[in-house]
Amino acid sequence: MTVFSKSNICISDPTTTFDRYFQNCIGSCHAYLTLREDFRKHVRTVQKEIGFNNLRCHGIFHDWVGVYREVDGQPVFNFQNVNKIYDFFIEQGLKPYVELSFMPSALASSKDTLFHYQANISPPKDHGLWQQMITAFVEHLIHRYGLAEVKTWYFEVWNEPDLKDIFWSGSQADYFELYRHTVNAIKTIDGELKVGGPSTSKNLWIQELIDFCTDNNLPIDFISTHHYCADAALETGSDVFNLEYRGQKAMLSDVLAAVKQVKNSKFSDAEVHYSEWNVSPCHEDKYGKDSEFTAVFLLQTLKDLAGVVYSYSYWCLSDVFEETGPGSQPYSGKYGLINMHGIKKSVFHAYKFLSDLYDNVLDSSGESSWVTRSKGGNIRLLSWNFNEPLEVDFNGNDYLLDEQNKDETFNLTDMYGHYRIKGYRVDKQVGNSYRSWQAIGSPEYLSKEQVNQLIECSEPELFLDEEISCDGKLPLHHTLTPCAIVFYDIEKIAEL
CATH class of the missing domain: 3.20.20.80 (Glycosidases)
Incomplete structure (x- = not known):
């Protein structure tokens, strides 16, 4: 769903x-x-x-x-x-x-x-x-x-x-x-x-x-x-x-x-x-x-x-x-x-x-997001997809969630100038050292090589890095899988 x-x-x-x-x-x-x-x-x-x-x-x-x-x-x-x-x-x-x-x-x-x-x-x-x-x-x-x-x-x-x-x-x-x-x-x-x-x-x-x-x-x-x-x-x-x-x-x-x-x-x-x-x-x-x-x-x-x-x-x-x-x-x-x-x-x-996040929060930030602005007009946006459990297991196994994807669009307006946009993602597949550990067989003891491998896998995915010119509008669209997070860092680099 x-x-x-x-x-x-x-x-x-x-x-x-x-x-x-x-x-x-x-x-x-x-x-x-x-x-x-x-x-x-x-x-x-x-x-x-x-x-x-x-x-x-x-x-x-x-x-x-x-x-x-x-x-x-x-x-x-x-x-x-x-x-x-x-x-x-x-x-x-x-x-x-x-x-x-x-x-x-x-x-x-x-x-x-x-x-x-x-x-x-x-x-x-x-x-x-x-x-x-x-x-x-x-x-x-x-x-x-x-x-x-x-x-x-x-x-x-x-x-x-x-x-x-x-x-x-x-x-x-x-x-x-x-x-x-x-x-x-x-x-x-x-x-x-x-x-x-x-x-x-x-x-x-x-x-x-x-x-x-x-x-x-x-x-x-x-x-x-x-x-x-x-x-x-x-x-x-x-x-x-x-x-x-x-x-x-x-x-x-x-x-x-x-x-x-x-x-x-x-x-x-x-x-x-x-x-x-x-x-x-x-x-x-x-x-x-x-x-x-x-x-x-x-x-x-x-x-x-x-x-x-x-x-x-x-x-x-x-x-x-x-x-x-x-x-x-x-x-x-x-x-x-x-x-x-x-x-x-x-x-x-x-x-x-x-x-x-910047210290100024836009009042229109949603229930599961924060949209923040710097004094210079830069934007940082954080959004996530929280799904409640239907069943829980406190002894180590995954909970059963009421899983829903979230197809999300943020239309940012009053955006004028040249911007650099970076987008980062953390979810079940990326930025997730626990799942990476499971993927290599959940070893009880880690070798130095495995530690280094998991450190590398633990970092968020940079899924977007581009420069764009805006004449008033900037749409941001993504799909969040269950328990996914996105973070956008939007830096103004020049006026139009």
Whole structure:
């Protein structure tokens, strides 16, 4: 089936400012992996070609980072690895979005742990000692990076404490007590430092944290939460409990509900951050994380949410990601924009195209496209074909889509002069390293030659490169197969 679409767009029409909220933050696995050179290479690639403002990772207080230990019952702090981690962030133009987790084992109230890297998920054995650690940590950051800089960072209390005995072994009341001691420690240092939470899954505990802070006269500078289109308790293996794909529009519905809760509260000016999101939380969901579907799901979701939320942090940057251990295959549903070998996925190109759009969006841009204009009259246009799944499989197989081709024409008017037009395409066949890997037999281990082959196959197809003279009109026509993306870069090179 083919759907036909035609849009008439006058390039001199009014514009609005492009909302780059999606570049405000991106996630990564646990902090210690930042010391790995392959991860650092992936960050450099992402920052060079896309550019994010903040990076959020788990576990800055994990034992491997080495912040906290005790000698003769007294706390001893060590921030050497924190410096290496955050220095690298800042060198790449990234501010730390500081998730205050997990519990150092010497400070933990139990031995409950999570993940391959054994993150302790328990409340502190002594909130006073936790508060001392937070104070020493933040004071060290200010000493190293300066108060003015650290005031621009976000301090988020824990990660998904609503997931009982997964990310937090305590109760909701225990989490609120952790929040109380954390915010008091940080605000005592400087009242303008930004503290927030509850960093929950599935938009939970927002009202409860607001009520707790209201009742206890505690500040909260931002509300953070997470969601997935297929949302359930976090999956830590291939077993899928009762996940249900809710439909892509559920993403907008969730965000609108969260924003409404905040706007109707005492903290109506608090920023709303989604500090983690993706198609599904399943670690084996290759189609939802590695394929062309991921790219168009992302584009449609980011289009829908423009102007609604302060930040929307994709989970995550790289497949150097070890919650369930190192990836067993080059593509294994590991969340990243880049696979473990540094090969770009289709979703990387979606972000790259978005980052390349101009800052002035024409009001006539469609529901599944952006048309942007530079001050000099150049045009960049991004369009995609998102098809909803009819059936899903979170264990690695392709979803069954309601497949429709889209025959699309953009008639650009008020175009006068000589232009160079470049058109790029990403779909199931091109710009798609996951499908290229499948085409060579899905090898478990890649040779250097295969890595280089897949890197070459991962780049978008340049399907159009020509110069043209326009006397008022420029028609752009293409057919988008399911989950296809096109990007046009139209540069004015001379007047008529």
